[in-house]
Amino acid sequence: MKISINRLKDFIALNQSPEEIADLLTDSGLEVEGIELFESIKGGLEGVVIGEVITCDRHPNADKLSITTVDIGEGVVPIVCGAPNVAKGQKVVVAKEGATLFPVSGESFEIKKAKIRGEVSQGMICAEDEIGIGASHAGIMVLDTDLPNGTPATEYFKVVRDHVLEIGLTPNRADAASHLGVARDLKALLKKEICIPSVDNFKVDNTNRIIPVEVASTEDCPRYAGLTISNIKIGPSPDWLQNYLKALDLDPINNIVDITNFILHDLGQPLHAFDADKINGGKIIVKKVPKDTPFVTLDEKERKLSGDELMICDEKGGLCIAGIFGGKGSGVSDNTTSIFLESACFSPDVIRKGAQFHGLKTDASFRFERGTDPNMPVYALKRAAMLIKELAGGEISSEVIDVYPAPVEDLVIEVSYANIHRLIGKEISKEEIKETLENLDILYIGETEKNITVSVKPYRVEVTREADVIEEILRIHGFDNVPLSENLNSDYLAEHPVKDLNKLQYRLSEVLSGLGYFEIITNSLTKPVYAEKSGFLNPANNVEILNKLSEDLGVMRQSLLFSGLEVLAHNINRRQKDLKLFEFGTVYFKEEERYREEKRLALFLTGDKAAESWLEPSKAVAFPDMYSTVEMILEKLGIDNVEVEIIHAAPFDYALLLKLGTKELGTIGVVQEHIGKLAEVKQEVLYADLNWDLLAKKSKGLKKYSEISKFPEVRRDLSLVIDKKITFDQIKKTAVRAGGKLLQRIGVFDVYQGEKIDADKKAYALSFFLQDTENTLTDKIIDKTMSRLIQSFENEVGAFIRK
The missing domain is CATH 3.30.930.10 (Bira Bifunctional Protein; Domain 2)
Known part of the structure; x- marks a missing residue:
């Protein structure tokens, strides 16, 4: 899971370095596996400045080159330029000597002082594609700006730099699967307040397009909220939103889809936007559909439904596999003018089974499988609707529809002070316990001399018992702050078996x-x-x-x-x-x-x-x-x-x-x-x-090494024709019995089946290695052993010995 430091700072005031933030989170249980630098323009345009062309003359030794002098703020430098549109008086983008450029295509390269056709060049006047901001290579970029010469190009192009944390989120920390969730942990760790954007200015413009919702199974979908937004204009997202998504390794698509992705990673609440004009019958139905019903998803693949997954349907059929993947027929396109925006809470079990069956793992299913906050859907819906109005225009054309028949209550847990001290391994003051829990949104609702009673909000899906509450106290207090006993030891009383x-x-x-x-x-x-x-x-x-x-x-x-x-x-x-x-x-x-x-x-x-x-x-x-x-x-x-x-x-x-x-x-x-x-x-x-x-x-235990025999080994070969059904294992066992202790090993160096022998036969060419560990073998003993082997093969496996 990727988390943007820049975005975290919108939730909570941070003056720590990315490395310090990473250490804080790792120590509290959100392991940061890496920190990446994100730049909206690769390389951050280091060493690239705004310059002004002072002179421009034709190159004496090349028809298509020009010799220019360019004011780069710290002096005037000569630059040989091949662009056809370079001219005196232009404001241009200049890569100074020593700068490294990252073009749109090809490898990065460093600007070095050079002689081009006999003329010195100390920099490069750049085109769009050469600095990685566009595809054009028709000529150099000519700027319309009053910025002084030598101004870093990062200021002109508003390069965004961000540090992105890669967090190895464990399955039990569903509450932290968002920027808000990580900010909540930092709130407790740093004892600072977090700022959540207000939706007080949300308002319904009209009720001209109401799309009713019917939920067939509230067990599979405890809460379903939605609203309609009309007269929107699909287009690209602004730079700030595109850079946010790119920092998280997401590709911007259009303003509507990008906003749903923004809310998902910001708040941990997946959203889905349907083209309202493609909802047949003007009604949303949340239900299961029969097994083997075909459904075409956004990736244009037809999938056979299992019958166990939850579907978002209209009166004709499926629109979306709930919480997992949208359908091709109802998605937002460039021609969409009205949308129905969904914000729901689905059962983790039904999403997990559906995602597993279809082999689909999406950012939405990742969160739904672990459990989302049932109190978040309406807030996230309003926040997204306000952003859509801001970035895509339109009117909110319905009240918020909120199907929530059985609201999830906060969980009440009683915790013993004695157990807190026992399980943590040290005594922590009651004041610190109370402050820690309240900073984690775990509120005191009662207290006695020995116990406290706390209220846990539903988004903390993993905090369900006393030990879980104590773990929350410990991870914020710090595992490293619990001292080890000076008498720490271990003992082992079991008998050691003879065979280890x-x-x-x-x-x-x-x-x-x-x-x-x-x-x-x-x-x-x-x-x-x-x-x-x-x-x-x-x-x-x-x-x-x-x-x-x-x-x-x-x-x-x-x-x-x-x-x-x-x-x-x-x-x-x-x-x-x-x-x-x-x-x-x-x-x-x-x-x-x-x-x-x-x-x-x-x-x-x-x-x-x-x-x-x-x-x-x-x-x-x-x-x-x-x-x-x-x-x-x-x-x-x-x-x-x-x-x-x-x-x-x-x-x-x-x-x-x-x-x-x-x-x-x-x-x-x-x-x-x-x-x-x-x-x-x-x-x-x-x-x-x-x-x-x-x-x-x-086992008799692994064989130990033995001394190499001083007496030579003898090899003898035999060719056997046997029935196909006879296995080598049978031959080997026959040989071991007949060869006795002199037979050290058997090898097969050829197997033949073909025209020269019967169809139901096969021929083995075998090598037999004989050795006596106490004496040199004589021909008489060798011949006697081989005769015994031949006789056993003929009698026991029906072999014909080829001479």
Whole structure:
């Protein structure tokens, strides 16, 4: 969220630097993540002044150049100019030597002393596009001004400078999602009053165009206000409003839309303007419409409605998805002459669900999802209407319509002084407590020796209980002002298990990092839509968050797959497509009336195995790459006798199921395309999901290093023709049993299926590495071992040994 320091100063008197204001806000819980300098003209025209052309002569060595002398206030300098319209006596814009210009297009450049065709030039007479204020390059700017030579161009062009705070607004601070909200915190921190613009001069010009409002569900829309303004003139906004929006990274559109955006960021109250002539039947109806009803939004996309979102409708159909996005057919255009201006309070739940379903995140939905002030709509409506009359003309053609059947009362909370001192960790005077709360608009309405009773206004949606009130006192008093005890200590009484699971996880993380994997840590909260649309997770098993702050984070995850896919999508969208990731994380399930959680290990592979180079072309990761990683994990943990079974089940196109006895260790496979697309991943992903609780339990601990054998290793190769249905895992297990302790490892260096063997057969070319750690192997022992392997392959897997 961006906050303009200039605009804050309109609400509260500030003499602190932007950095001091940022520190104050951060210490109170509104973390300022950065401070940006905004200039209405990039570069602020530093080093650019008003000058006067004293002489102008043709360049002796160039037909299209002129040699001028220009008075820049601190002397007369020679400047070679290529503009066709330069002439003696003109007032011009001059970039002095050393100035840096930021043109409309192209890179910035510095003005340096130069010789142009043999003539010295110590500056530049500027055109519009060269200083970034317009697109014209037909000639230099000729000014009509009496300003003295040397006057900074910032004064002539009224350059606006502003510092903009980037605040990482936490979900619980909906009250601070505006300049007014931030000013309220500064009021408490600095003990200064804030100034809110008055609407006492608001008046209705006539009642020639009344548009009635009907609200079908007051639970979804507790308050809906509106009025009509006629005979307006659509046009560009004045510079002050455009600069305000640009400072907040918003594009000015027209005076009406810009005013609604101004009010939203100023007061935290979203508004919406409808073209009144496009409201069929002259009536506004706030209701839900049937599922799968088509609706075209302002971005010209047709969307199928879910039936759960709230719609602003006329007698023919939808005009706007309430609190989220406007409709194409009812928006303000250059031809609009009358508008119906909406200012409402919507239920956070209905807005959150609608925004989530349509994948729309707007400035309005951001605020409605967190909760807006139900007492603000009418004030914001009047403030906007007065601005529209000022900037777009027109007449207010109806009384304020205010549908508010059940006004939201202030919340009354009782707070104990003893709990204030206990939770804060120090004793604070009653006077400071009272002053702090009143500066936060939390008013005393009763007091005893031990307790106070306070009244909290509805815009403080996060202050609902005693602890919340105490937190408000603490954050204004200052966390740093609470001293730590001299006797602060900790103790640990639990028995240390023989197997240190944290150390085991840490050591295995080192192994995976050594293989090129990066560890990720993702949020345990996730989107309910994943379980609903994945096809392999049961939505009924979702552990739902009762006090969720967002539909995006509405349930606990049942799988590490989607949180990992979101990380892949984030990186792929930033052109980092070759990824090897792993995560140790917990998954959660609701089973009837009980809850269960498991620790899992997830591995992700996607993209190419290595960056493309002149040595070898790039090669996409393949199933064996993931399988070999899992094999190494099992080997490092000392887990053997793992059974492998081929499966075809979501979320995989194909996969291997790993079993240890009757228990499932995990799965390895290629993620189905539609599963990846749920998280916006469009390239193939290899995924392994391992039961870390079971792996850790069965682990013998990470294998330690052993001395390298002094005796040589021997390699022997075999070519086997086997049935297609025989897996390499079966061959490997047969070899391990037959080869005994001499067989160190097996490799596959070729697989063949083709015309030279039967269609239901395949051929493996295998390498066997034999080694005795105590003696040098003799030919007799090697031949005996290989004979035993051949016999086992022939008898157990029906192999034909190719000679």
